[in-house]
Amino acid sequence: MSEDAPTPGEESGSTSPQIGIDEWVKRSGERIAGPGGVFGGAVRVAGRTPRILLLAVFIGFACVLPLLTSNGYVIGVDADTLLYVLLAIGLNVAVGWAGLLDLGYIVYYGFGAYLYAELSSAHYNLHWPTWQSVPVVVAFTVLLGFVLALPSRRLRGDYLAIVTLFFLQMFNNFTTNGYTLDWFGAPTESGLTGGPTGINNVDPFRVFGHALTNSPTDYVWAAAAGITVVAILFTFVNRSRTGRAWRALREDPLAAEAMGIPVKWLMLLAVAVGAGVAGYAGAVNGAYYQGVFPDTFMFPLLITIYAMVILGGAGSLGGVIFGAVTVNVLLEVLRTPAHARWIFYAALLIGLLAKLRPWRVLAAVLGGLVAFGVAANQIAGAISAKAVAGPIAVGPTAYTKHGFFATLVRHWMILPGGTYTNADYKPGNYAFVATIALVLALTLVKGWKRWALLVPTLWLAAFAWETDLVNQAPTVRPLFLGVILIVLMVMRPAGLFGQSRVEVV
Amino acid sequence: MAAATPILELRGLNVAFGGLKAVDGLDMHIEEKEIVSLIGPNGAGKTTVLNLITGVATPDSGDILLGGESVLGLAPHKINQKGIARTFQSLRLFLNMTVKENVMAAQYGHTRATIVEQMLQLPRARREEREINAFAEEKLGFFGERLMGYRWNQPAYSLSYANRRRLEIARATATRPRLLLLDEPAAGMNPVETHEIAELIGKLRDEGGYTILLIEHDMHVVETISDRVVALDHGVKIAEGTFEQVATDPRVVEAYLGTKAAATK
Numbered sequence: 076m077s078e079d080a081p082t083p084g085e086e087s088g089s090t091s092p093q094i095g096i097d098e099w100v101k102r103s104g105e106r107i108a109g110p111g112g113v114f115g116g117a118v119r120v121a122g123r124t125p126r127i128l129l130l131a132v133f134i135g136f137a138c139v140l141p142l143l144t145s146n147g148y149v150i151g152v153d154a155d156t157l158l159y160v161l162l163a164i165g166l167n168v169a170v171g172w173a174g175l176l177d178l179g180y181i182v183y184y185g186f187g188a189y190l191y192a193e194l195s196s197a198h199y200n201l202h203w204p205t206w207q208s209v210p211v212v213v214a215f216t217v218l219l220g221f222v223l224a225l226p227s228r229r230l231r232g233d234y235l236a237i238v239t240l241f242f243l244q245m246f247n248n249f250t251t252n253g254y255t256l257d258w259f260g261a262p263t264e265s266g267l268t269g270g271p272t273g274i275n276n277v278d279p280f281r282v283f284g285h286a287l288t289n290s291p292t293d294y295v296w297a298a299a300a301g302i303t304v305v306a307i308l309f310t311f312v313n314r315s316r317t318g319r320a321w322r323a324l325r326e327d328p329l330a331a332e333a334m335g336i337p338v339k340w341l342m343l344l345a346v347a348v349g350a351g352v353a354g355y356a357g358a359v360n361g362a363y364y365q366g367v368f369p370d371t372f373m374f375p376l377l378i379t380i381y382a383m384v385i386l387g388g389a390g391s392l393g394g395v396i397f398g399a400v401t402v403n404v405l406l407e408v409l410r411t412p413a414h415a416r417w418i419f420y421a422a423l424l425i426g427l428l429a430k431l432r433p434w435r436v437l438a439a440v441l442g443g444l445v446a447f448g449v450a451a452n453q454i455a456g457a458i459s460a461k462a463v464a465g466p467i468a469v470g471p472t473a474y475t476k477h478g479f480f481a482t483l484v485r486h487w488m489i490l491p492g493g494t495y496t497n498a499d500y501k502p503g504n505y506a507f508v509a510t511i512a513l514v515l516a517l518t519l520v521k522g523w524k525r526w527a528l529l530v531p532t533l534w535l536a537a538f539a540w541e542t543d544l545v546n547q548a549p550t551v552r553p554l555f556l557g558v559i560l561i562v563l564m565v566m567r568p569a570g571l572f573g574q575s576r577v578e579v580v
Numbered sequence: 581m582a583a584a585t586p587i588l589e590l591r592g593l594n595v596a597f598g599g600l601k602a603v604d605g606l607d608m609h610i611e612e613k614e615i616v617s618l619i620g621p622n623g624a625g626k627t628t629v630l631n632l633i634t635g636v637a638t639p640d641s642g643d644i645l646l647g648g649e650s651v652l653g654l655a656p657h658k659i660n661q662k663g664i665a666r667t668f669q670s671l672r673l674f675l676n677m678t679v680k681e682n683v684m685a686a687q688y689g690h691t692r693a694t695i696v697e698q699m700l701q702l703p704r705a706r707r708e709e710r711e712i713n714a715f716a717e718e719k720l721g722f723f724g725e726r727l728m729g730y731r732w733n734q735p736a737y738s739l740s741y742a743n744r745r746r747l748e749i750a751r752a753t754a755t756r757p758r759l760l761l762l763d764e765p766a767a768g769m770n771p772v773e774t775h776e777i778a779e780l781i782g783k784l785r786d787e788g789g790y791t792i793l794l795i796e797h798d799m800h801v802v803e804t805i806s807d808r809v810v811a812l813d814h815g816v817k818i819a820e821g822t823f824e825q826v827a828t829d830p831r832v833v834e835a836y837l838g839t840k841a842a843a844t845k
Contacts, residue, residue: 315698335689
């Protein structure tokens with residue numbers, strides 16, 4: 076009765092009219108969905124479809140892909156992507172559900188891979204069959220999860236992150252220098268872990284007497300089977316008492332403990348369950364590449380998996396699967412300059428379409444951008460023909476032949492002659508630094524000045540891209556990942572499919 | 581009222597934070613089905629007493645007996661499972677979980693299904709899930725229509741302030757306690773809601789069968805519902821008895837209003 080009356084004091088956090096508290100409550104659904112637009116629409120469509128159907132479509136597509144194409148590279152990307160999906164699902168338990176910033180997650184992946192390699196290879200001459208080695212690997216990885224989480228069970232947030240990061244560094248040291256350890260009668264020349272060169276000639280999986288030597292197709296299926304099982308089991312856990320307790324632990328550990336929830340045990344459980352998934356993924360990795368190498372299990376991989384989980388939305392199972400697929404496919408596409416160019420300009424255009432309002436500003440900026448580029452091209456061409464004579468990069472090496480899109484870019488961009496022929500990347504490097512300076516300047520001006528400054532900034536970014544970055548996949552990939560995450564954190568902090576969380580109302 | 585053993589007994593409880601004696605030699609007892617109010621000025625140590633009872637803080641010396649059995653040194657979740665539940669002065673709901681989930685999460689200690697049973701949805705996991713679901717609905721039904729129906733599936737942060745306080749009480753009762761510790765349940769409420777909360781606390785005791793220890797600043801609430809009042813100042817018990825006895829005690833007046841006020845008025 077009283078709360079429907081417009082009483083002051085109630086709803087102290089909200090500044091909206093107090094008459095409709097029920098209306099305010101009713102609108103909570105909209106607020107959860109967050110901003111509309113492209114993302115909001117995708118989230119709503121995904122939300123209406125039954126989860127099991129989405130999973131079936133995804134797994135079905137991933138499994139059929141190797142049959143549709145004979146391109147080994149595509150199938151390899153398929154298998155890698157599914158491995159990433161497995162890892163992201165595992166990381167989501169600790170990070171998304173229990174809210175623990177676990178930076179040691181890669182240890183479990185690496186441990187699973189190494190343990191499988193020790194058990195099923197010529198290293199110890201054990202050659203355990205898959206039905207024995209994989210369960211042992213998973214069980215021991217879960218156990219390792221408990222052991223490593225035990226000393227940090229009281230820690231939260233940054234402190235937990237630092238301690239778990241220490242475990243990751245320790246694991247890297249251990250695997251890289253493990254050739255000095257001759258434990259369990261390991262061969263003296265390679266030791267326990269094989270050192271920097273890792274363990275080679277690891278057995279492929281053998282299922283019902285049939286060896287999965289048809290790599291990578293067979294491992295697409297091995298990973299897909301793992302994802303199906305794990306996704307279904309985890310969905311049930313998430314709906315049950317443990318899932319609820321994990322969320323309570325994430326929301327407020329002190330209140331959770333006061334409500335009879337053993338938070339330290341649940342923290343160990345979250346880490347260990349996620350570790351089990353990583354252990355299986357590690358075994359698949361070892362069998363797929365028929366070898367394990369210390370360089371695989373290092374910090375960059377951790378960042379990539381975190382990027383996947385954050386992009387998709389920590390806490391949402393479907394979201395992290397989507398994030399893993401998006402990030403890995405994107406990173407693969409960025410390897411080829413001709414494809415990377417499409418992504419670069421598409422991302423630029425989508426960003427402008429999403430952010431520039433009203434449409435007059437959008438039209439002015441886009442029109443200005445085209446005019447600016449064409450004018451720059453004409454002026455530079457008039458001064459020196461060499462300034463626009465440069466070839467455009469379309470592949471691992473630069474060609475003068477190019478497609479329609481590249482032709483358009485040629486007439487819009489200044490392409491110094493020496494860029495690819497003489498490997499003169501100086502203009503591109505200067506432009507890159509200048510772009511960063513301009514972006515910083517953008518944050519200092521307001522109103523029409525900002526729109527006006529946006530035009531040269533974007534053009535300069537494109538210049539840096541065309542004359543330098545497009546051909547440097549190893550540099551561009553992390554850069555791109557960083558840009559995506561920054562943009563996402565500004566526009567949708569909860570990730571694409573994550574539920575926006577309220578800290579204090 | 582005179583039961584053989586009190587449900588809760590504090591014996592010579594001491595705790596100091598650095599040089600500050602937050603609770604100093606506190607003896608106190610609560611009988612079965614009693615409503616006891618703990619009052620005192622800000623910083624008197626009331627919430628610290630609650631933290632000591634629930635295991636959030638550990639006393640330097642003294643003992644805490646629940647039904648004659650010491651709960652000293654137990655982890656907070658163990659103490660809760662033994663039958664003491666609390667609410668928080670500054671609300672601590674699981675804000676991003678739904679109303680019903682908040683209450684269901686609090687029954688963790690009363691379910692036994694292992695994680696494997698949950699993964700495979702074995703009979704015990706499904707049965708427990710049905711049971712706590714029904715139990716949560718029953719506990720939410722305690723507040724009339726306020727937390728019923730469409731509100732079940734709303735996130736807790738979308739609730740109004742008064743409803744959040746109600747949800748905290750519902751969540752505490754869902755842990756199936758014998759003793760309920762309420763930390764300023766009427767704080768920030770308007771007079772109508774305050775009155776309602778006072779009635780509700782009486783109902784919790786009469787219909788719910790809970791014993792209640794209450795921290796409250798609103799003297800009308802304290803006056804209406806308390807069987808007994810304990811006044812604290814600087815961690816020391818300065819008065820105990822009925823509301824009239826405590827309210828007229830010169831030491832209590834002094835603690836609230838100062839020496840001069842006590843002398844002149």
